[in-house]
Amino acid sequence: MDFNYKKEQDFSIVTLYDSRLDASQVNDFKEYFTDLIEKGERHLILDLTQIQFIDSSGLGAVVAIKKHLMSCDEPSTMSLAAPQAAVNDLLDLTCMNKLFSIFPSVEDALT
Numbered sequence: 001m002d003f004n005y006k007k008e009q010d011f012s013i014v015t016l017y018d019s020r021l022d023a024s025q026v027n028d029f030k031e032y033f034t035d036l037i038e039k040g041e042r043h044l045i046l047d048l049t050q051i052q053f054i055d056s057s058g059l060g061a062v063v064a065i066k067k068h069l070m071s072c073d074e075p076s077t078m079s080l081a082a083p084q085a086a087v088n089d090l091l092d093l094t095c096m097n098k099l100f101s102i103f104p105s106v107e108d109a110l111t
Contacts, residue, residue, distance in 0.1 A: 001025040001028045001029060001032075002018060003015065003016060003032055005036070008110060009110060011044070011109070011110060012044050013081075013106055014036070014045070014046055014047065015047040015050070016048065016050055017050055019051065019053065020051065020054070020055075020058075021051055021054045022053065022057060023057040023058075026058060026061040029061050029065075030064060033065040034068060037069055037072065042069070042075065042076040042077070044065075044069065044077070044079070045109045046078065046079070046080050047081050047082055047106050048087055049081075049106075051083070051084065051087055052087070054087055062080075062096075062100075063099070065078065066078045066099065079101040079102070079109045080096075081102075081103045081105060081106045081108070081109040082103070082104065082106060083102065
């Protein structure tokens with residue numbers, strides 16, 4: 001799985017460059033985000049623009065990263081940005097919209 005990381009304001013924006021977040025990518029995904037958190041990043045935005053499909057293990061990995069982030073002693077946030085229609089429907093169906101702030105774009109997540 002390919003990632004792009006950039007820092008903007010106090011946010012770490014991570015764009016996923018793959019069409020799927022599923023069992024075959026979750027280990028790389030969790031390792032990447034765990035490294036960011038261990039390096040002190042506390043305000044994450046996950047850019048889902050490219051993601052067309054997320055399976056249960058992908059959702060579980062996103063939740064695991066949020067839990068890890070929330071276990072830090074410092075204030076922290078994790079937002080999801082720009083989910084495609086099918087992914088947004090899945091987030092609504094699984095009530096992830098209650099666990100995460102979900103924004104229509106990265107720019108909206110930054111404000």
